[in-house]
Amino acid sequence: MTADSAHAAAAAQPRCPAHAARIPLHGAEFSQDPARFYADLREHGPVAKVELAPGVPASLVTDYSAALTVLRDPISFPRDPHHWQRSLPPTASMIAAMAFQPLCLIVDDSAHARLRGAMSDGLDRVDPTLLRASVERSADLLIDEFIGAGRAELLADYAAVLPTLVLAQLYGASAGLGKRLMAGAVRAKNRSPHRTAVDLHESVSELVAYKRARRGTDVTSAMLDHPAELTDEEVVDQLTALGYGVEPLQNWITNSLRLLLSDERFAGAVSGSVVVEDVLTEVLWADPPIANHAPMFPVRDVEVQGVPLPAHQPVLISFAAANTDPELAVGQERAGNRAHLAFGAGPHSCPAQAPARVIATVGIERLLDRLPDLELAVPADRLTWRPGPYHRALAGLPVRFTAVGARSTSDRSTPRAPEPDTVHLPRPTARPTPSESDGEETGPAWWQSLTRWWRDR
Template sequence: MAASPGESTPSSWPSPPAHPVRTRLFDPEFAADPARTYARLRRYGDVVPVELAPGVPAMLVIGYAAALEVLRDPHTFPKDPRRWQRGVPADCPVLPLMMYRPNCMYTDGPVHSRLRQAVTDGLGAIEPDVLRAHVEHSAEALVREFRSAGEADLLSQFARPLPLMVLGRVLGCPADLGARLASGYKKIFDGVDTRQGDAELTHGVAELIALKRWRPDQDLTSRILAHPAGLTDEEALHQVLVLMGGGAEPEQNLIANTLRLMLMSDQVSGSVWGGDLLVEDALDELLWTDPPIANFAFTYPERDIEFRGVVLPADQPVVISFAAANTDPSTASGSRIGNRAHLAWGAGPHACPAKRPAQLIATVAIESLLDMVPGMEPTVSAAELDWRPGPFHRALTALPVRFPPVTGGDRTVAAQNG
C-alpha cells in the first residue's frame, strides 16, 4: 500500500535510486522528445525534481496513481501560490501562468466552489448544436482560404485561428480583441515577453468585461457576470482569463497534435482512414499518449511533506505531469478505445470544467477539415517536425500538408471530390 501524505515509507521497503540533478523542462531537447525524458526519470520513482525555468525548482509527479492522489487531495496540496511567489523575480518567465489570481484555478474551499459554479453554470448553458454550428462555420471559412492551393500549414492556417474564432463567439468577444488575447497567451506559454503577454491579456479581458457590463448579451461572459454568485469585475475578469487560457493554446494543440497523429502514426492513421476509429477515438489516443498540456495543475504544500518516499519542500511547486502519468506502465492495456481514464483533463475538484465543449470543438473541427480537404498527406516526416520549447505545453511550430486542390463552393462539393 502506498504511503499517504505525511507518512514515512516503511524501513523494510527498498529505497529508490538517488534523485538525478533537476531536469530542465524548458530546453529544446526536452521539447523534441519529452517521452524519452519521462522514461529515463521513472527509475527514480513517482516524483522527481525538475526546473521549470532558470532558477525555478519544482517537483514533478510522473506516476499515475501518485498524480491522482495529489489531484484529489486539495487539503494537503493546496492551489494558492502566494507564499511561493514572494521569492520569485517579477521577470520570471513562468510567473504569469503560476502566480495567484482570484480564479477557480488558484483557490480552494468555499471560494473555489463559488467561482467555479459561475464558470460551470455558464458553460452548461452553451447549446451543443449552437457550438457545433459555430465550429463548422469557422472551419469552412478557414478551409476556403487554402483548399485550392493544394498545400497548407494546418497549425497556422487552421488549428491556431479556429479556437479563437469559436471562443470569440462563445464569449461575445470582438475579433480584433480575440487576436490580441491569443497573442498574449502565446507569449506566456512560450516563456517569451511574458510580462507584455500578461499585460495584453489583462487589459484585453478588462475591455471585454466593461463591454458586457455596459451591453450584456446571450454569451458566456455575460452569463458569468449575471450569475447569482455575484462576481466582481475583477473576479469575472480572472474567470474569463482561465477560459481564454484553456480555449486558445491547449485547444489549438489538441487539434493540431491529433491531426499529426492521424496523418503520421501508422497505427492510428490506418485505423481512422479504414473506418475502424472515429475522430473521438483519435482524440482520446492523443490525450493518453501525448496530451497538449503536458505538465500543469500546480500545487503548493504549506509544509514539508514526505510523499512516496520523497520530501516535498514547503512552498515549492508540485506539478502534475499528465503526459508522464498517462504513459505510466501501470496504465498500459491492449486497447484504449473507449477508455477515458486518462488525466489530460485533470481530476478531483479542479478537473477541467470545459472538457465537453473542448472535445466537441476539436472533434467537429477535424471532421470538417477532413470532409472539405480529402487526400491530405504530410510534407515532412515525424522526425522533421519542430516543437516549441516550454515546460507546460506540447506544441508544434508547424504542420505542413499537401493535397489535391479542391475547387467548389461548399463542404458538399469537397466531400464529393473525395
C-alpha cells in the same frame, strides 16, 4: 543529447544542494523526445526532482496513482503560490506561468467554489448542437482561405485561430471584438506570453463592460447573471482564464492531426474508417497538450508514497508521464477510455472539457471532410516541437492536398450551419438580445464582417 546524458550533465553542474541532481525540463532535447526523460524520471520513484528553468527547482509527480492522490487533496496541496513567489527574483521566468491570479483554477476553498460554480454553470448551459454548428461554420471560414492553394500551415492558418473564433462567439463578442481576438491569436506566436495575456485581458474587460449594460444569450451574460454575483473584474478574470485554454486546444488539434496523418494504426482515417474522437483520446493519453503543470505548494513538509516534499516548493503533475505509467499498460484499452489525467482531476480539473472536445472533434472532422487527401508535407520525424516544460506543442504542421476552388457555405452539399453571432444559451425571460437592444452586427452580418476582415488582413 540523450535523457541519460542530459541528466548527467545537469548533475555535474556546480549548484546549491536544493538544485543538485535535478533533471532539466527545458531545452530542445526534452521537447524533441520527452518520453526518454520521463523514463529516466521514473527511475527516481513516483516523484522526481526537476528543473523547470535554470535555477528554478520543482518536484514532478510521474506516477498515476500518486498524481490522483495529490490532485484530489487540495488541503495538503493547495494552489496558492504566494510564499514561493516571494522567494523568486522579480525577473524569474517562471513567475508569469505559475504566479497567483484570482482564477477558479488557482484559488481554494470557498473562493474556488464560488468562481468555479459561475464558470461551470455558464459553460454547462451551452447548447452542444449549436456549438457544433458554430465550429463548422468557423472551420469553413478558415479552410476557404487555403483550400485553393494545395498547401497550408495548419497551426498558424487553422488550429491557432479556430478556437479563438469559436470563443468569441461563446463570449458573445461583437464583430469588432471578434476581429481583435482573432488578430491576437494570429500574433501570439511571435509575441511574448505576457503581452498576449494583457491584450486578452483588455479585450475581455471591454466585452464585460458592454455586456453589463446589454445582456445577451451567451456565456458572459450567464456569468454576470449568476447567483454568485461576481464582480465585473471577477468575470473578466474567469473569462481570461478560459481564453488561456486556446493554446492547449490548438495543440490538442495539431497533435491529433499529426498522429492521424503519420501513424499506420490510423491509415484510412481520412476516408472515415477511424473515429476522430478515438484519435483525440489517444493523444490525451500518450501526448497531452499540457504535459506538466497544475502547480501546487504544500504548506508544510509532506510525503507522497514515501517521497518527502518540502513546504512551499512547487509540486507539479506530469500528465504525460502519469498517463503512460507502465503500471497502467497491462490490459488497458485507450479507445473510449477517459480515465486519463490530461484535463486534471479533483476540484481543479478543467471546467471546459465538454466544449473543448466539441471544438477539437468538429474542427478535425470538418478539415478531413473538405480535404480528403490531406497529408503531411514533411516526414513526421522532421516536425519540430516548441521547447518548454509545460506544453507538448508543435512549432508548425505543414500539409498538402489537392487544391480545389473554395466554395461558399451555401454551395456545399453538406447541411448549412446556422449563422449565430454567439453560441446561444437558453433565452432569458423578457430580456432583449444584443440585436434588439443596440444594433450590433449579428447573425449573417457578424460572419460577413469577420470574413471580409480575415480575407483582407
